[in-house]
Amino acid sequence: MTKEESYFLGFDLSTQQLKCLAIDQDLKIVTSQNVDFDTELPQYNTNNGVYIHADVVECPVAMWIEAVDLVFKKFASAAFPLNKVSAISGSCQQHGSVYWSKEANALLNSLHPNKGMLVEQLCPHAFTRANAPNWQDHSTAKQCEEMENKVCGSQEMARISGSRAHFRFTGPQILKIAEQEKELYESTEHITLVSNFLTSLLCGKLVSLDEADACGMNLYDINEKKYCQPLVDFINEKSNSSLLDKLKGAPISCQTPQHVGEISSYFVQKFDLDSKCAIFPLTGDNLATICSLPLQKNDVLISMGTSTTVLVTTDQYHPSPNYHLFIHPTLANHYMGMICYCNGALARSEVCHQINVLNNVETKDDWTLFDKALFDDSIKNDDELGIYFPLGEIVPSVKPTYKRVKFDRETGELKQNLDSFRSVLHDAKNIIESQALSCRARITPLLNSSGKIDQEVSERQLKFDYDQLPLSAYLNNRPKRAFFVGGASKNDAIVKKFAQIIGATDGNYRLKTSNSCALGGCYKALWSFMYTTKQTALPFDEFLSKNFHWEDVEYICDSNEECYKAYSSKLIALSNIEAILD
Ligand SMILES: Nc1ncnc2c1ncn2[C@@H]1O[C@H](COP(=O)(O)OP(=O)(O)O)[C@@H](O)[C@H]1O
Numbered sequence: 001m002t003k004e005e006s007y008f009l010g011f012d013l014s015t016q017q018l019k020c021l022a023i024d025q026d027l028k029i030v031t032s033q034n035v036d037f038d039t040e041l042p043q044y045n046t047n048n049g050v051y052i053h054a055d056v057v058e059c060p061v062a063m064w065i066e067a068v069d070l071v072f073k074k075f076a077s078a079a080f081p082l083n084k085v086s087a088i089s090g091s092c093q094q095h096g097s098v099y100w101s102k103e104a105n106a107l108l109n110s111l112h113p114n115k116g117m118l119v120e121q122l123c124p125h126a127f128t129r130a131n132a133p134n135w136q137d138h139s140t141a142k143q144c145e146e147m148e149n150k151v152c153g154s155q156e157m158a159r160i161s162g163s164r165a166h167f168r169f170t171g172p173q174i175l176k177i178a179e180q181e182k183e184l185y186e187s188t189e190h191i192t193l194v195s196n197f198l199t200s201l202l203c204g205k206l207v208s209l210d211e212a213d214a215c216g217m218n219l220y221d222i223n224e225k226k227y228c229q230p231l232v233d234f235i236n237e238k239s240n241s242s243l244l245d246k247l248k249g250a251p252i253s254c255q256t257p258q259h260v261g262e263i264s265s266y267f268v269q270k271f272d273l274d275s276k277c278a279i280f281p282l283t284g285d286n287l288a289t290i291c292s293l294p295l296q297k298n299d300v301l302i303s304m305g306t307s308t309t310v311l312v313t314t315d316q317y318h319p320s321p322n323y324h325l326f327i328h329p330t331l332a333n334h335y336m337g338m339i340c341y342c343n344g345a346l347a348r349s350e351v352c353h354q355i356n357v358l359n360n361v362e363t364k365d366d367w368t369l370f371d372k373a374l375f376d377d378s379i380k381n382d383d384e385l386g387i388y389f390p391l392g393e394i395v396p397s398v399k400p401t402y403k404r405v406k407f408d409r410e411t412g413e414l415k416q417n418l419d420s421f422r423s424v425l426h427d428a429k430n431i432i433e434s435q436a437l438s439c440r441a442r443i444t445p446l447l448n449s450s451g452k453i454d455q456e457v458s459e460r461q462l463k464f465d466y467d468q469l470p471l472s473a474y475l476n477n478r479p480k481r482a483f484f485v486g487g488a489s490k491n492d493a494i495v496k497k498f499a500q501i502i503g504a505t506d507g508n509y510r511l512k513t514s515n516s517c518a519l520g521g522c523y524k525a526l527w528s529f530m531y532t533t534k535q536t537a538l539p540f541d542e543f544l545s546k547n548f549h550w551e552d553v554e555y556i557c558d559s560n561e562e563c564y565k566a567y568s569s570k571l572i573a574l575s576n577i578e579a580i581l582d
């Protein structure tokens with residue numbers, strides 16, 4: 001490894017912010033910069049980074065472009081030596097799609113600081129659509145049904161693409177635009193995901209999709225390693241143009257690192273980046289997150305960003321309509337298993353704000369009272385359960401809803417619906433418990449069992465049908481270590497409550513930086529650079545294990561067996577409550 005001063009950047013273009021982290025060649029975090037969309041780019045009038053119109057959720061592409069200029073400006077103002085950056089990679093929110101015009105490539109190629117800001121040079125002419133569909137969108141039920149019908153159902157869709165059809169997945173979103181915005185679709189020359197949108201912007205030329213992130217489209221055949229022709233044909237029937245042409249052909253393989261270009265001369269001239277700075281494909285944010293830690297079999301990552309996701313690395317491709325599988329972004333012949341919840345941070349914040357309003361706390365994002373409630377034994381909620389879905393949920397797939405019930409502590413049978421609990425402090429306990437219980441139950445099928453699980457039990461686990469199941473069904477395959485990452489992982493009380501419920505056998509930890517996606521992107525940039533310049537021949541997992549700094553990880557607590565078992569009847573109650581949701 002060269003010991004000359006050298007840095008590696010990892011971007012994370014997520015829902016509410018653009019973040020960028022820098023590490024040095026020894027994997028030490030050096031610095032980071034953030035741009036918060038709502039507060040730092042208020043001219044776009046987003047709410048938590050998005051526009052919501054009923055079930056349509058979108059993001060302004062111009063805002064992301066302005067954020068890129070701004071984040072580099074912040075690095076330069078902080079006198080960070082951008083000229084010493086050897087390579088850049090990173091990640092972006094998954095599933096979103098950006099619609100580029102015929103002029104896009106020429107405009108990207110001719111970017112120059114003399115012509116103004118990036119946004120002035122690209123918007124509106126480089127795009128046919130000002131907004132990108134966001135992963136919280138719920139408006140494609142019809143398209144999901146049509147696409148699943150095309151391949152004979154959800155099971156087969158999961159077998160082909162790693163997931164059953166989901167509202168937010170890019171295939172159904174593209175199909176909707178091809179059906180409803182015909183002229184715009186016809187005039188679109190290129191479609192990118194958010195990840196290769198940012199890769200393209202950094203390179204100053206259009207770059208194809210990253211193969212791992214392409215698995216979030218319901219269009220990519222994971223076994224065949226190519227787009228699924230019947231699904232592509234189905235979308236092509238809606239227009240006179242070819243979807244594969246718009247996607248710029250095959251995605252970029254993740255089997256070995258692929259150098260896709262050097263940083264655009266715009267950034268070299270404006271921010272003094274090195275013209276040789278290498279760009280490696282940005283991937284999806286969850287995919288980058290699993291690159292942020294040297295994970296072992298049955299370790300789980302709980303990512304508490306805007307969405308909550310539970311992630312595992314596996315070498316088994318056992319697809320199911322009940323979870324997602326993606327090609328691993330940096331490890332050949334491996335996959336990432338994922339459960340994704342729409343109602344994570346924003347649903348928790350809603351309860352936190354209510355508590356603060358009722359208690360005259362002026363700062364609405366002050367978590368003190370919320371956190372205190374989680375471990376307050378005088379708040380008795382052993383027979384209570386609450387579901388808090390201000391947005392339509394992904395798992396279970398239901399419309400926005402709230403439900404508060406009392407249940408029988410012995411059997412988990414539901415007894416009574418309530419309009420509210422005794423106080424909103426009960427909601428604090430109940431929202432965390434139901435979120436964590438759902439994670440615990442739904443991750444089970446993705447873990448290797450320590451004992452033999454019979455067929456019936458495993459099928460019922462998959463369907464989340466926990467009523468009447470023997471205790472062993474959910475005590476058998478448990479996570480080994482749980483790692484908490486993302487914005488809310490800073491919160492001790494939330495993380496400890498999650499840890500109690502999830503019950504990892506070998507302890508609970510958190511990354512000291514909450515920027516796990518950006519960190520995974522930095523590691524991807526560094527390893528890809530070392531690999532392509534022949535300074536390492538190690539595969540990503542060995543490279544990371546060898547060089548990882550365990551001091552970047554903080555031990556939180558061990559799981560508590562009594563607590564873990566005590567939540568079993570609540571798990572049955574949760575399965576019962578979900579059975580009656582619309
Ligand atoms: N101390 C805290 N306690 C609870 N939640 C928090 C805390 N700090 C940040 N968050 C939550 O983290 C979320 C942002 O996480 P982040 O990982 O930055 O999201 P994203 O990457 O999706 O933009 C916010 O919605 C906020 O509610």
Ligand SMILES: O=C(CO)[C@@H](O)[C@H](O)COP(=O)(O)O
Nearest residue numbers: 014015093094135305306307
């Ligand atoms: O839709 C998914 C994953 O399938 C989300 O996880 C998005 O990728 C957004 O991530 P965050 O902004 O919450 O990090």
